[in-house]
Amino acid sequence: MSAVLEVEGLVKHFPIAGQRAVVQAVNGVGFSVARGETLALVGESGSGKTTVGRCVLGLIPRTQGAVRFHGAMIDKRHNIRSRDLRGKLQLVFQEPAESLDPRMRIGETIGEPLRQLDMAQVDRVKRVREVARRVGLSEASLEQFPAELSAGQQQRVGIARAIVTSPELIVLDEPTSALDPTARAEIIDLLIRLQKELDTAYLFISHDLSTVRYVSHRVAVMYLGMIVEQGSAAEIFSHPRHPYSIGLLSSVLLPNPKLKREVRVDLKGEIPSPIDLPNGCYLAGRCPFVDEQCRAAMPPADQVGDGHFVHCYHHRKALSGQVALDYFDDFQAKAEQVLGAGRR
């Protein structure tokens, strides 16, 4: 599998007006996404997921690091907006209602990327119809305005607009978090189906772990602008090693109250300010396994399996204490049943 997208040591600092300090939104993030693969970026709000998405597309300039799309560097001149990459990278937003121009007809909205590619009107209309059918929008809805559609349908429009140019990479920025569970299941199903048909690479940004488990092949857990653990979805969800990942998974709301986990990692306290980051591990102030080593220096990446990296000195200790987390598989099976019911 050749990588569509490669990111190395991505750093993004936002200046604060009138101050010397900066908001360190992203601090050295690296990952790659292959053709037809979904990498999920998960983390709390404020962990820098969305910023990574924007930097990857070149919508905002990065402070340091490298982002390569098919080996070519994404930068100020060469990004999602530039002519040669137009249509190859696409973006789907969190709020479907806000991402559609309320005064533009659906058909026109879906066709706008093609208009940017200077496609003739006749071909555009044909292509828009075809894509609309693909994402499950009726022909009549192409003449409607966004406000006349449900949130689920609006997100279908957002997805249709993204796939209309047959892109190679789509950044999905929390595409399901504004939807109700039924619509969410339908959209997830649609995304999986489209990926199979089009072989597109997804960068799936989400905080919704149950959705992530369902769509992603690999998962990168972000905390304060760093990827603390990265690995295959199955590995991360059944054997999370980083205390933060364990904590994050413990916090997932279970659809069945009987599926209570016996051991939980409670992350005490608040997330530190990204303006004034601690020297050592960013989680040191909240972690139950913390010792002197953690406070002194940021733990380096430790490879624990095939493509499974974790930034923690104590990940073995953390893993052994979390036998009960295997229950997550049970939960997952149940969750899939529930989600699957919504699909049929």
Added chain:
Amino acid sequence: MTRRFLGLRISPLTERRLRNFKANKRGFVSLWLFLFLFGLSLFAELIANDKPLVVHYDGTLYFPFVITYPETAFGGDFETEADYRDPVVKELIDAKGWMVWPAIPYSYRTINYDLEVPAPAPPSSDNWLGTDDQGRDVLARLIYGLRLSVLFGLVLTFFSSIIGIAAGAVQGFFGGWLDLGFQRFIEVWSGLPQLFLLIILASVIEPSFWLLLGLLLLFSWMSLVDVVRAEFLRVRNYDYIRAARALGVRDTTIIVRHALPNAMVSALTFLPFILNGSITTLTALDFLGFGLPPGSPSLGELLQQGKANLQAPWLGFTGFFVIALMLSLMIFVGEAVRDAFDPRKLLAR
């Protein structure tokens, strides 16, 4: 399924706004009344003119209100344009044909020399609303004055909207230093004493319609900037603008295609009020004598005459009632438009 208004495809939201506007009886009636009066004044030449509409003379039809005929055409002595109100010319034409006069046989600058009382003459069967202190028919001047005022207001509103919206759009969309600099400039510019400047300028150069328009435009464009700028500041952070940008759409195209239609809604509700303000400004300037060139029919000049001739109350009353009626009508229309676009009231009906 698709709804249409005046042949244009409209969105359901626009349709609901139109319905709301129509549901506001006062505003709707005001709009039609205003359009009727303004429409009538557009044909002022056919209603009040010192030239007949049709002359039948010696077997030929003449249309003096569009074509200029010399007096000799009707058997007179002079090569100059025939004065159809001249008893001699009247007799010449009546001898070999007939004339059809407009309802009011005076133009805005026709002086009635046949007054039995010194000007200003009170209302009579000849001059329905009397004459002003120069013996000119008030009703004729009113009709022409209304047309001039409203046209002036419309043209001024049109140009100040274009400039104001463009300025507001650029400031709001790009923000930052551009916005900051532009805002400070507007603050300074709006601090200039507009009236004194106009008075000084009017004393140096004699203002014509277009010159006065230009002078007023120097200041009136600022009225829309704030609201358009605020709308653009709001709109530019929406995801659909980000989405368009991520598609590589150019900034100017984004402004025209996405931001402007969404920002225009609130600007639109201001337009009737700006039109009102423009007309009031012109009236005020005319009243002070710094407006349109002397002799032009104008509502402000009528008011001024009313003030100078308190013994002739028909002047003041006519001016007052016409201006009050017109401004009220437009305010009612403006209120109805504003309410029709108000999202809080949109679903009320």
